[in-house]
Amino acid sequence: MNAHPFRIALAQLNPVVGDIDGNVEKIRTARAKAAALGADLVITPELSLVGYPTEDLVLKSFFQRSAMQCAEMLAKETADGGPALIVGSPWLFDDGLYNTALVMDGGEVIHKVCKRDLPNYGIFDEKRIFAAASKTEPVMVRGRRLGVMICEDMWFPHTARDLAEAGAEILLVPTASPFETDKGDERLMEARKRVAETGLPLMFVNQLGGQDEVIFDGTSFCLDAQGEVMMRLAGFSTDMEIVDCLPKQIGDSLALRPQEGRKAPLFDDLEAIWQATVLGLRDYVGKNGFPGVLIGLSGGIDSALTAAIAVDALGKDRVRTVMMPSRYTSPESLEDAQGCADLLGVRLDSVAIEPGVAAFDQMLGPIFEGHAPDITEENIQSRLRGVILMAMSNKFGDLVLTTGNKSEVSVGYSTLYGDMCGGYSVLKDIYKSTVFALSHWRNHRTPLHAFGPEGPVMPARVITKPPTAELRADQKDEDSLPPYDVLDDILACLVERSMPASEIVARGHDAKTVARVEHLLYVAEYKRRQAAPGVKITRKSFGRDRRFPITNGFRTTRRPCL
Ligand SMILES: Nc1ncnc2c1ncn2[C@@H]1O[C@H](COP(=O)(O)OP(=O)(O)OC[C@H]2O[C@@H]([n+]3cccc(C(=O)O)c3)[C@H](O)[C@@H]2O)[C@@H](O)[C@H]1O
Numbered sequence: 001m002n003a004h005p006f007r008i009a010l011a012q013l014n015p016v017v018g019d020i021d022g023n024v025e026k027i028r029t030a031r032a033k034a035a036a037l038g039a040d041l042v043i044t045p046e047l048s049l050v051g052y053p054t055e056d057l058v059l060k061s062f063f064q065r066s067a068m069q070c071a072e073m074l075a076k077e078t079a080d081g082g083p084a085l086i087v088g089s090p091w092l093f094d095d096g097l098y099n100t101a102l103v104m105d106g107g108e109v110i111h112k113v114c115k116r117d118l119p120n121y122g123i124f125d126e127k128r129i130f131a132a133a134s135k136t137e138p139v140m141v142r143g144r145r146l147g148v149m150i151c152e153d154m155w156f157p158h159t160a161r162d163l164a165e166a167g168a169e170i171l172l173v174p175t176a177s178p179f180e181t182d183k184g185d186e187r188l189m190e191a192r193k194r195v196a197e198t199g200l201p202l203m204f205v206n207q208l209g210g211q212d213e214v215i216f217d218g219t220s221f222c223l224d225a226q227g228e229v230m231m232r233l234a235g236f237s238t239d240m241e242i243v244d245c246l247p248k249q250i251g252d253s254l255a256l257r258p259q260e261g262r263k264a265p266l267f268d269d270l271e272a273i274w275q276a277t278v279l280g281l282r283d284y285v286g287k288n289g290f291p292g293v294l295i296g297l298s299g300g301i302d303s304a305l306t307a308a309i310a311v312d313a314l315g316k317d318r319v320r321t322v323m324m325p326s327r328y329t330s331p332e333s334l335e336d337a338q339g340c341a342d343l344l345g346v347r348l349d350s351v352a353i354e355p356g357v358a359a360f361d362q363m364l365g366p367i368f369e370g371h372a373p374d375i376t377e378e379n380i381q382s383r384l385r386g387v388i389l390m391a392m393s394n395k396f397g398d399l400v401l402t403t404g405n406k407s408e409v410s411v412g413y414s415t416l417y418g419d420m421c422g423g424y425s426v427l428k429d430i431y432k433s434t435v436f437a438l439s440h441w442r443n444h445r446t447p448l449h450a451f452g453p454e455g456p457v458m459p460a461r462v463i464t465k466p467p468t469a470e471l472r473a474d475q476k477d478e479d480s481l482p483p484y485d486v487l488d489d490i491l492a493c494l495v496e497r498s499m500p501a502s503e504i505v506a507r508g509h510d511a512k513t514v515a516r517v518e519h520l521l522y523v524a525e526y527k528r529r530q531a532a533p534g535v536k537i538t539r540k541s542f543g544r545d546r547r548f549p550i551t552n553g554f555r556t557t558r559r560p561c562l
């Protein structure tokens, strides 16, 4: 029996959805690097050739043909004597389009493994675009019997069980598993269940990178047959590593035993959130070709945190900020905005909005005659700031970042076409309580892979002062909203845990407050549909993840006739 190790390279790549040529080049480069290290096989992530998720792009027949032709071309390159290769690609068979892992060796595609369990919940829509395979069998590669299964196939027992019963020596899982808080634990738990059920080691090769709202954190790993982590790739960074697997006869069957290797450190919760926002923004800006970003810096915590994340993602020279004072802007806000800009080293311009406010007062005066000033005038200030930011974006090409956090986005505490102006949001799925925690954390810690300063990124007062929109005299967020610790707990119960009002009240919350927050959450749906996309962090982000009707007569505080 061949006692040489079978050397498997796990290539954690960052593809761009739809950039098939660019992705081919990334796969080719990874394979060349793995070849130099003596690999027998290179595994790339799920749909590595086209990126994940492709959404309806993959339904175009030209797209399908392009992917298949490029896959055939990559397969031909494996005639060079280098490692075999597993590439993820859509494949059109007579009975439908499948999400496949193509096994390439000796100049051709030697196996096509089709995905069996298609995720169709949360952000996933795979049943809309792919057909599901009915069975999965092991594939022979260079004398080894390999159990290849694609991402969601690992979340259920049947595929791993079938592969083990058919004599697979190891489970290989190309994946595109998006980041959310605690997702690493969930993946490990599912992987360990499959290992325990089959007695086989497992390799999980995840995609890296930001794709619109979804972030892939990588953190690929290899488990031995006891479920111990033998190797782990970096989180939030491209990476590759070779694992030597020793062939071994166990009773009647053959097994591959992965040897121990490098284990990249894991991140704690706050640093993982930080890394996700940084990677999400960096890839959104980079993959969409923006020179930099533009932020309205108010001296408040949301814009300060957004600017700090932007500097960590892009570097200070690609982040531009602008203070837009009004008669309600306090001297502390002016000082704090300047303090943030100084600490981050970013450019801060100032454009006063008072001339615009006066012009609108005059222009609308005849129409509004006899009507007392109200929220209309407050919103005009916010909209003027939006106009200024969008004008600067048009002139200089930078992407405007919106600064609203999940607490505000949930209850519609923002102005349509005002502070909601912008193309991308990094705090959209981060509650205000976590905004405070993250700001404090970043003032004391320097994250890995960050371009920002080592010291604090905002004056301490930005974190400690009461939040205010400064759209009228002496305004505080808590005049309109419950305290953020109360609001955020109720929202997390409603949004992430989908709890009825009665259960939330049973946790000790005031019934009227819960009913009001639920109402605000539902009636703000129209605003969210018009909001910029933003980084998914929690189990239920707004956007693809949580799809609610705008016109909605349901409330859990009412009792429908049953
Ligand atoms: N179902 C629906 N479908 C489509 N559109 C709908 C709608 N319901 C209202 N609308 C439209 O939306 C308008 C109301 O929305 P909008 O104009 O945004 O105005 P509105 O939500 O009434 O006011 C903005 C709120 O955001 C708060 N805020 C907090 C923090 C910062 C800022 C800031 O600006 O910096 C603002 C501010 O204090 C105020 O409570 C209506 O006049 C109507 O035109």
Ligand SMILES: Nc1ncnc2c1ncn2[C@@H]1O[C@H](COP(=O)(O)OP(=O)(O)OP(=O)(O)O)[C@@H](O)[C@H]1O
Pocket: 295, 296, 297, 298, 299, 300, 301, 302, 303, 304, 322, 323, 324, 325, 326, 329, 385, 403, 404, 408, 419, 467, 468, 469, 470
């Ligand atoms: N004076 C200002 N100068 C520049 N931008 C501003 C100003 N006021 C508001 N903005 C922009 O509008 C956003 C919403 O501002 P606002 O202060 O009303 O609410 P907030 O949620 O408390 O945000 P922040 O904590 O950043 O102040 C800000 O984050 C900022 O981008």
Ligand SMILES: NC(=O)CC[C@H](N)C(=O)O
Pocket: 046, 119, 150, 151, 152, 153, 155, 175, 176, 177, 178
């Ligand atoms: N691409 C997939 O099939 C991903 C589904 C899987 N359950 C995950 O979230 O990681």
